[in-house]
Amino acid sequence: MNAIEELREYFAEITRLNYISSLLNWDQEVNMMNYKSVEGRAKQVSLISKLIHQRITSEKVGKLIKEAEKLTLNEIENAMLREITREYNLETKLPVELVIEIAETSVLAAKNWRDARKKSDFSIFEKILEKTVELQKEKAEKLDTHPDLYSTLIDLYEPGANYEWIANIFNPIKPKLIDFVKKLNSSSDKPDDSIFNKHYDEDKQFELSNKIIKKLNFDFGYGRNDKVTHPFTQTLASQDTRITTRTSEPFPDCITSTIHEYGHAIYEMGIKKELHDTILCTGTSMGIHESQSRMWENIVGRSKEFWMYWYPTFQKYFPENLKDYPLEDFHRAINIVQPSFIRVNADEVTYGLHIILRFEIEKDLIEGKIQVNELPEIWNTNFEELLGIVPPNDALGVLQDVHWSGGAIGYFPTYFLGNLYGAQIYAKVLERMPNLHDDYKKGEFSNLLNYLRENIHQYGSIYRANELIKRVTGEDLNSDYFLKYIEEKFYPIYRL
């Protein structure tokens, strides 16, 4: 075996340990919601983190990297070496004690956050969030890959990105979005979504969401869909990607959020066999990941043609609500644009504002300009500036997201990047297949899936996000596509 082959084999074990770590997390989220103690689990998570860290940072890896650099490598091997080097450089900067502390803290914080959110009491979460933020600052300081701490953290989720690059994208969109929301809401013929205030049986919602993803080629022989508080997707092996959903929120959250998670899962499931169990066997960045989930959720899953196919089934499932309710109105209802408190339930347009809020707060938090105990107030103040409304309590405000509890600071901006990437990719898809939406009317979604598999999914992390978007669309990330997409979509819906 040469050095790159040795690295490949060595990192297969690390990948497996990562999958095991994912199972520990998946299981906690899905199965331990009512547990009184997660201390045992926390110790297990930190043990696996320690093992991963020790393996990545072993001298052997450093030596093999040096040897591999001298070899003539093919494209995949090159990408593998790039990612292995990146991991090695990052992890060797972190002391093992910090890795363990972050891992243990995240398990306990997840529990505290859940309790705090349930009781809408920020004080339950405050202390451990302070610790979490401090640990993330310390981590960023040790990693020191960028001049500013926040960029260092962002780069962990969106390799190649930094604060300035994102700010330069978000800043010009921010006023445009605020204006666009106002403009839509000035319409004299706005959609009405009161139909969603009716009762929709939870079991039927879950059944329908599974029916839809099955039709979208989600294979239950290689994955699952389970109910949780906060939906997420997790890959537990090269042939085991699990999504989660909730039926507790107002309809049709379960449906749209299931399609969203499906978009993540189908990306992971489409990575070519050659990459299985390698460091490249995952989506290339959170932004690209989110482009897939949001494309399926919003561009496909809220399109007129999608509902031309599905609506009759929904009418059969919920005749008491939908039998006499026109498709046209239903389609308008699920595309209503209006300021609301919960990010994951936000529409495609206001969604970006929810992200910009977090992006700006995270920046200040990491730089110490604001303190954890000020978060609830700052959240509410900034929320009003961006969305014009004030959360009535912290469960609907600063406590709504799980991310910070897991130490995932710098993750949020990738969500909105996903919207932008998605719109740009989809514009290209439509250029190639102008009649794609006719397929949807017939319940045929594999043309889009095949395109994505061929051009994006199969490659896993071979290409970095910026390289990938250029390969697929011929240009760098360009937010005009998104702005054009929402204008073309929402003006007609709002009869403007």
Add this chain to the structure above:
Amino acid sequence: MNAIEELREYFAEITRLNYISSLLNWDQEVNMMNYKSVEGRAKQVSLISKLIHQRITSEKVGKLIKEAEKLTLNEIENAMLREITREYNLETKLPVELVIEIAETSVLAAKNWRDARKKSDFSIFEKILEKTVELQKEKAEKLDTHPDLYSTLIDLYEPGANYEWIANIFNPIKPKLIDFVKKLNSSSDKPDDSIFNKHYDEDKQFELSNKIIKKLNFDFGYGRNDKVTHPFTQTLASQDTRITTRTSEPFPDCITSTIHEYGHAIYEMGIKKELHDTILCTGTSMGIHESQSRMWENIVGRSKEFWMYWYPTFQKYFPENLKDYPLEDFHRAINIVQPSFIRVNADEVTYGLHIILRFEIEKDLIEGKIQVNELPEIWNTNFEELLGIVPPNDALGVLQDVHWSGGAIGYFPTYFLGNLYGAQIYAKVLERMPNLHDDYKKGEFSNLLNYLRENIHQYGSIYRANELIKRVTGEDLNSDYFLKYIEEKFYPIYRL
């Protein structure tokens, strides 16, 4: 830290890795029933097995053991050193390749077994079972703790036991059980269990089983109950013990089997905090474990007084079946003694014969006197000799149990030992608390639980089975208690 403290800390990590391995298994059984591939999981299981093996067999452990032997140890430290030494001696005899192969094979065999059972087609399972048996033989040869291979395997599950000791217990009971079954069935006034042929809603069964274990002090803050094909109990952390059940079998299997698994779980949950995360934090042997599960399932859960409390609730849940059906007849029905095919559904009396069948087959299989491909035929022939009936297919015969797929050969005899231990312990309990059954009538079960916690559960593996039974009952295992128990119980039920 002195040597024993170092060992304690070192083995805490091993315990955690074992818990992680348990989660990998629990998740496969509960969540991956419909998976097309478990290869990724198999690799993860074998990786963890390898890590555990490497840790146990490290030179450091050998050195620390020698140092610890020179120290003055307290009772717990002594027991810890005994178990650590045992593990070290066992594992150092096994080459890591064998450990990995056994682990990987067991995951694939579990899948093949499930498929074979579903289709009642032994050929699907045959090849991997052959490999499994060979691997177990090889393991026993390497371990070489007893003159015969089967004793070496038995000792893994029931430390201190061997083939001869068990044969000496089982052999005299065998004809007595066969006679007793015949005698009961010669009664002119036998119980009638046709009431169980009616339909019992599966959700209600599951709800009731949870209601019962809750009343028996199972704390859902430290455990779960989930549906599976083949019920089992698994501890995933010191404060996380999960039981499983099935509602698919004829009523009241779900109820009795849930109480059975509860008995296992409540043992693990009652181990004192001092032992958490140590090598002693588990039941001391499979036989003692089974004494707890069978005591709760049969001696308590099929007693007249238990049903005097629960039957009205059951009548409310299933009025269409039970409203006008007398308690007396229900109690007789759930205590029917009659030859049947499936071990886990067998009554308390014929159960031992199911075990003796496996015990004798395993002995011959491990010694090479019979081959895997002969198993279906031998199973059926021997089954007829012991129970007087012949399984109509392999799903109801040789394919019914999961154990062999996991390589657990030598495990079965501990089940019947459990019946015997259980009856002996319970006789002691009644000596101390002669009016215990009056509690049951009032739905009060904590007096028994407290006794078991105080005398058995809290100690985990501090005392070996033979020591424990002597401490608790004042004598060695004595099967007379079981024979007396079944006579006193079943003659009245059979009006003899």
